[in-house]
Structures are given as structure tokens and as C-alpha cells.
Amino acid sequence: MNKKLLEVNSLAVEYRKPGFKSRPLRVIQDVSFDLHEGETLALVGESGSGKSTIGKAILGLTPSKGGSIKFREQEISALGRRERRTLANQMQVIFQNPYGSLNPALSIGQILAEPLTASGAYTRATASARIAELLERVKMPTDTVGRYPGNFSGGQRQRIAIARALALDPALVICDEPTSALDVSTQAAVLELLGEIQSQTNVAYLFITHDLAVVREFADRAIVLEQGRIVEEGESRRICDAPQHPYTQRLIAAAPVPDPRIQRERREQRRSAKLHPEAVQEASL
Ligand SMILES: Nc1ncnc2c1ncn2[C@@H]1O[C@H](COP(=O)(O)OP(=O)(O)O)[C@@H](O)[C@H]1O
Numbered sequence: 413m414n415k416k417l418l419e420v421n422s423l424a425v426e427y428r429k430p431g432f433k434s435r436p437l438r439v440i441q442d443v444s445f446d447l448h449e450g451e452t453l454a455l456v457g458e459s460g461s462g463k464s465t466i467g468k469a470i471l472g473l474t475p476s477k478g479g480s481i482k483f484r485e486q487e488i489s490a491l492g493r494r495e496r497r498t499l500a501n502q503m504q505v506i507f508q509n510p511y512g513s514l515n516p517a518l519s520i521g522q523i524l525a526e527p528l529t530a531s532g533a534y535t536r537a538t539a540s541a542r543i544a545e546l547l548e549r550v551k552m553p554t555d556t557v558g559r560y561p562g563n564f565s566g567g568q569r570q571r572i573a574i575a576r577a578l579a580l581d582p583a584l585v586i587c588d589e590p591t592s593a594l595d596v597s598t599q600a601a602v603l604e605l606l607g608e609i610q611s612q613t614n615v616a617y618l619f620i621t622h623d624l625a626v627v628r629e630f631a632d633r634a635i636v637l638e639q640g641r642i643v644e645e646g647e648s649r650r651i652c653d654a655p656q657h658p659y660t661q662r663l664i665a666a667a668p669v670p671d672p673r674i675q676r677e678r679r680e681q682r683r684s685a686k687l688h689p690e691a692v693q694e695a696s697l
């Protein structure tokens with residue numbers, strides 16, 4: 413079995429609204445999970461359930477209020493700036509919005525060179541070979557280096573963001589809704605790419621999404637969050653096919669179904685449910 417990479421225990425996070433008297437709002441409460449090398453764990457829940465906050469706490473972008481976060485057995489929830497920097501090479505993030513995440517004033521070559529040279533592990537010469545390798549890995553042509561983010565579509569930008577995240581061979585990539593802004597066919601291609609990269613590099617993904625169809629296809633395990641608490645966790649297919657908690661059941665019933673055949677079946681089920689309400693329970697999932 414692959415080694416444990418990340419271990420989160422009883423994590424709590426609070427936000428304080430600006431203002432002298434405001435009470436802190438606890439948005440994450442008693443969240444525990446672990447993630448192994450080469451594994452994909454989905455973090456699922458509706459908007460506002462606290463998915464991004466968990467990602468930010470792991471990345472050190474928001475402080476935790478309690479509990480522990482261990483990366484390769486090292487406690488990382490209270491690291492100083494310098495220690496965080498070393499860790500940053502091993503832990504990367506891809507965000508939802510490929511338009512906001514790439515600096516439009518820099519060429520793709522400059523964007524990809526930045527993490528390489530900042531790490532001190534690459535010179536300008538060795539960086540350019542690495543950049544070519546990264547572009548090949550995300551299936552972008554080599555002449556991409558001289559062009560600017562504005563020249564590319566959302567899907568292509570997301571590939572470039574993936575290349576940047578992979579620059580220093582991270583062990584963990586936190587993917588925060590990486591395909592939510594893309595159309596369905598581009599989504600599928602980006603997921604396929606992420607899957608391919610995982611089988612080549614054994615990178616682990618913490619995959620944040622509200623899309624249950626993606627969870628079923630892409631993740632090994634899933635955690636379901638409701639208002640900052642875990643209500644269900646397990647193998648992702650089991651969660652999607654036989655959800656136990658009413659909240660998960662509601663999420664799945666509300667999820668859009670991309671496959672037209674299944675859509676038709678669901679529609680017929682809904683119609684027959686109206687005529688025969690007693691059959692709803694069997695038909696709705
Ligand atoms: N910087 C912040 N300050 C105050 N409240 C925040 C902040 N960021 C998020 N929240 C609140 O915390 C909760 C969880 O947000 P978030 O982690 O972004 O959820 P998700 O990613 O699941 O949509 C929400 O109620 C949100 O309004």
C-alpha cells in the first residue's frame with residue numbers, strides 16, 4: 413500500500429467578519445481524513461460547505477483554529493513562512509478559474525520558469541528543458557512558451573496551470589473545482605490528463621468539487637461535507653451509487669446527469685414518480 417501523505421485530524425477553522433464585536437464564525441468543525449500517495453480523494457459538498465477552506469488550511473493560506481494537519485508525518489498547521497516555502501514545492505494547487513490564475517503580462521515561458529528558478533534547483537538553461545518537458549506532459553505544443561495567456565482557451569489555460577503546478581514534481585496537488593468553469597468535453601479532456609499524470613508520477617489529488625458525476629469517475633474515495641462537517645465518507649462509487657446520508661442523497665438527486673440516456677431515464681422516473689408517488693424511493697437514485 414502507498415504511504416500516507418496527508419493526515420488531517422479534528423480540523424477546525426473560523427472566520428471573523430471585520431468589525432470589533434463580531435463573533436468568529438466556525439466554518440470547519442472536527443474534520444478528519446487521510447490521503448495516500450497516488451490517491452485521489454474528493455471533497456464534495458454544496459457551495460459554502462467549506463471545501464475551499466479545507467484546501468486553504470492545508471496550504472497555509474488560512475489559519476486553523478484547532479486540530480492538526482500532518483504532511484509526511486510533519487505537523488504543518490503552524491509553520492513559519494520560510495518552512496512553508498520549502499513545503500510549497502511538494503504541495504501545489506490548481507484553481508477553478510484559469511483566466512484569473514495566470515498573469516496576463518507574462519509569457520507562458522516566464523510563467524513556467526518562475527517556480528523553477530525560484531526553487532534554486534534550476535538555472536535558466538536547465539529550466540528551459542524542464543519547461544519543454546512540462547508542456548509535453550500537458551500536451552501543449554512547444555511554441556506555447558513565447559505566447560501569452562490571452563492567446564489560449566479556458567481548457568488550454570488550465571493545462572498550462574497544471575504544467576505550472578507540476579513544475580517541481582509535487583507529491584500533492586489540491587485541485588479546487590479545476591474543471592467547473594469548462595464546458596463538458598473540455599472537462600473530460602482535462603480530467604483524463606490529470607488521471608494520466610497521476611499514473612505517471614504517483615501524485616495525490618485532493619479534488620474539490622460539487623460535481624458528483626466527476627467524483628464517481630475520477631476519485632478513489634470521497635468525503636461529503638455539510639456546513640463544515642463530514643457527514644459521509646467512503647469509496648467514491650459506493651457514495652454515488654448507494655449514498656447513506658440524506659444530505660448526500662439530496663446532492664445526488666440534484667446533480668445534473670450529462671448522459672442523455674440516463675437523463676431520459678431520470679425524466680421518465682420523475683414522471684412516473686408523479687403518477688405513482690409510492691415508487692419514488694426506488695426510482696429516485
Ligand atoms: N475570507 C472569509 N471570511 C469570512 N467568511 C468566509 C471567508 N471565506 C469563506 N467564508 C465562509 O466560509 C464558508 C465556507 O466557504 P468555502 O470554504 O469557500 O466553501 P466552498 O468552497 O465549499 O464553497 C462559507 O459560509 C463562506 O461564506
Ligand SMILES: [Mg+2]
Pocket residue numbers: 463464465
Ligand atoms: Mg470553493
